[in-house]
Amino acid sequence: MDIKQLKFLIALDQTRHFGQAAALCHITQPTLSMRLRNLEDELDLVLVKRGQRFEGFTEAGERILAWARTLLAAHDGLQAEAASCRGQVVGSLRLGTVPLASFNPMHLLLPLREKYPELHFQLSSHSTEQIMDGLSRNQLDLGICYLDQVNANFFEVIELGTTTMGLLFDTQHFQFDVDSLRWDALGDIPLGLLSKGMHYRQSLDLSLRSRGLAPNAVLESDSTFQLIQAINAGVCCAIMPLGCGLEGLSEHMRIIPIAEASILSPVGLLLRRSEPRSAIAEQCFDEARALFGRD
Known part of the structure; x- marks a missing residue:
């Protein structure tokens, strides 16, 4: 067994397609299939359901896949630790964020990118619960999420402020x-x-109900991108966080603050307390503390 076999297994999970997984790993599909069969032979387990195409992982495959992620994260952490010992910060920072908050993650990534040009970033959108779980399982390095459910015994926290809200609209279709x-x-x-x-929708609904208001909801989506498309097309406006940069996506986008509109739970940056923690995560968290800490 070697690291490459584990990378092949994870690539197959990411793409759910043998050909795409092979392309992602810069190898041929027969080579990918052979290396995965070699892994199955070594473990004496069937990991992948095969038919005319990829059909998913077996129960054993799902369990092995979880270990593969942990081992690969440890391998990447070891490489980052070695680079840190040489005075370098290289590798990938895995950052999970809640979909909407007043804190724009680019305010963190830009200074990190300028200070550590060899650092790469993997951004993903999750709920607060998923971010905490990803940090605990070492699938994320840092997380930006709401703090009302966060246990400070398990995570180091940098508070990033309260999310305030405004009405986002396109001036081609609406004027205020x-x-x-x-x-x-x-x-x-x-x-x-x-x-x-x-979480954001729950807080918004609470704000509306507490004032005896019912929104004129013409569209619902779990995608911020689709909401922006709808705003741009003139289908609707949207109550969005102030300071998140959405109004900068188009010259016609504007956002007007809504009085007394905020989410009660503040947003914060999280780093898990338990070892092992990657050198990249610790270094970037320290940089964030210098940038945003209030001590």
């Missing part, structure tokens, strides 16, 4: 000649909302 809006002014405005169950 005010500097700020009251909640009760939103009743007749067609809105695009994140799907129910998401």
Whole structure:
């Protein structure tokens, strides 16, 4: 067994396709299939369900896949640790973020990129619960999430502030000649909302219900990108975080603050306390503390 076989297994999980996994690993599909069969022979287990195409992993395959992720993360951490001992910060920082918050992750990535030009970034969008789980399983290095569910005994935390909200709209389709809006002014405005169950949506619904308001929801989606598309097309406006940079995506985008509109739970940057922690995660967390810490 070697690291490459584990990388091949993880690539197959990422792509769910033998040919695409082979291309991702820069090898031929027959080579990928042969190396995975060699791994199965060595473990005396069937890991992959095979037919005319990839059909998923067996129960044993799913369990081995979890270990493969852990071992590969440890391997990458070892490489990063060795580079750190040489005074370098190289490799990939795996950062998970909640979909919408007033903190723009580019405010962290840009200074890190400028200071460590050999550092690469893997960004992914998750719920707060998924971010904490990913950190605990060493599938993420750092996480940006809401802090109301975070146990500080398990995570180091840098508070990044409270998420305040405004109405995002496209000036080609809507005009508002005010500097700020009251909640009760939103009743007749067609809105695009994140799907129910998401933390941001739950906080938004609570704010509306507490004021006896029902939104004129013409569209719901679990994708911020799709909401932006709908705004750009004039289908709706959307209640979005201030300071997250969405209004900069188009010259026609504007955002007006909504009075007394904020999510009660602050947003923070998390690093798990338990070892092993990668040198990259620790170094980047220290840089974030210098940038955003309030001590």
